[in-house]
Amino acid sequence: MGRLDGKVAIVTGAGSGFGAGISQAFAAEGAKVIVADISQAGGDATVKANPSAMTFHKMDVTNSADWKATVDAATHHYGRCDILVNNAGTSYKNKPTIDVTEDEFQKTFDVNVKGVYLGCNAVSAVLKEGGVIINISSVGATRPRPGLVWYNASKGAVSNATKGLAAELGPRQIRVVSICPLVTGTGLFSHFTGVEDTPENREKFIFNVPMGRIGEVDDVSSAAVFLASNEAKFITGVNLEVDGGRCI
Numbered sequence: 001m002g003r004l005d006g007k008v009a010i011v012t013g014a015g016s017g018f019g020a021g022i023s024q025a026f027a028a029e030g031a032k033v034i035v036a037d038i039s040q041a042g043g044d045a046t047v048k049a050n051p052s053a054m055t056f057h058k059m060d061v062t063n064s065a066d067w068k069a070t071v072d073a074a075t076h077h078y079g080r081c082d083i084l085v086n087n088a089g090t091s092y093k094n095k096p097t098i099d100v101t102e103d104e105f106q107k108t109f110d111v112n113v114k115g116v117y118l119g120c121n122a123v124s125a126v127l128k129e130g131g132v133i134i135n136i137s138s139v140g141a142t143r144p145r146p147g148l149v150w151y152n153a154s155k156g157a158v159s160n161a162t163k164g165l166a167a168e169l170g171p172r173q174i175r176v177v178s179i180c181p182l183v184t185g186t187g188l189f190s191h192f193t194g195v196e197d198t199p200e201n202r203e204k205f206i207f208n209v210p211m212g213r214i215g216e217v218d219d220v221s222s223a224a225v226f227l228a229s230n231e232a233k234f235i236t237g238v239n240l241e242v243d244g245g246r247c248i
């Protein structure tokens with residue numbers, strides 16, 4: 001028996017990094033997954049790992065019409081929707097705040113905040129009792145550091161909205177949680193750190209992590225499986241740090 005047997009999930013940003021890992025972990029636990037991403041190539045690559053359990057749907061999280069089509073795709077292919085993972089995210093390259101352009105600021109808030117707003121509205125309208133929304137926030141929501149001020153502020157909004165939504169949707173027995181990952185070697189690594197993703201550069205970011213390493217995709221996908229499953233049935237409004245103790 002899979003821990004997500006019979007469940008249908010929409011995962012955004014599922015063509016790379018955490019989203020690809022979460023989609024594969026959900027499918028391995030028995031879920032059907034709408035792999036939602038703006039990148040056709042990325043989405044196709046994710047689906048290839050388990051085509052009988054996943055369907056790619058090209059969409060832009062900042063576009064409300066795309067959200068309607070994504071929910072329709074879940075219903076059309078799998079008959080329902082139980083889980084939404086708002087994972088798609090973006091950032092400008094790490095730099096002093098005074099050098100962040102208006103376009104970079106706008107894109108960061110459009111994808112990271114407006115995308116979550118539109119996704120929660122579109123999907124909460126069809127979620128039934130037992131539904132779950134998992135937002136991918138960041139350790140930067142509570143421990144902002146120089147060079148990523150407005151990226152971290154966008155994740156602060158996500159963590160705050162997670163609690164507000166949990167309070168609002170709780171009476172409908174819908175849970176809303178977030179996962180706050182530590183820096184991990186995904187497509188966004190060089191944006192966050194300002195340096196290339198190499199083994200030597202990864203070592204530079206472990207000195208303040210009690211458990212002595214940066215994150216791995218599997219740390220986040222395992223947490224997502226638990227939070228999406230009935231094992232977490234009384235957990236809502238939690239911003240779960242998956243960070244080897246970095247935020248202590």
Ligand SMILES: NC(=O)c1ccc[n+]([C@@H]2O[C@H](COP(=O)([O-])OP(=O)(O)OC[C@H]3O[C@@H](n4cnc5c(N)ncnc54)[C@H](O)[C@@H]3O)[C@@H](O)[C@H]2O)c1
Nearest residue numbers: 013015016017018038060061088089138183184186187188
């Ligand atoms: N990697 C880290 O160190 C880290 C740490 C904390 C939080 N996060 C968060 O994790 C989430 C996933 O990022 P990742 O690290 O896996 O990065 P990634 O670049 O590997 O994946 C991001 C995916 O989102 C997709 N995407 C971007 N804009 C989109 C849009 N408008 N509509 C639909 N899809 C879009 C991209 O095509 C890509 O497939 C993000 O929300 C990010 O902020 C990452």
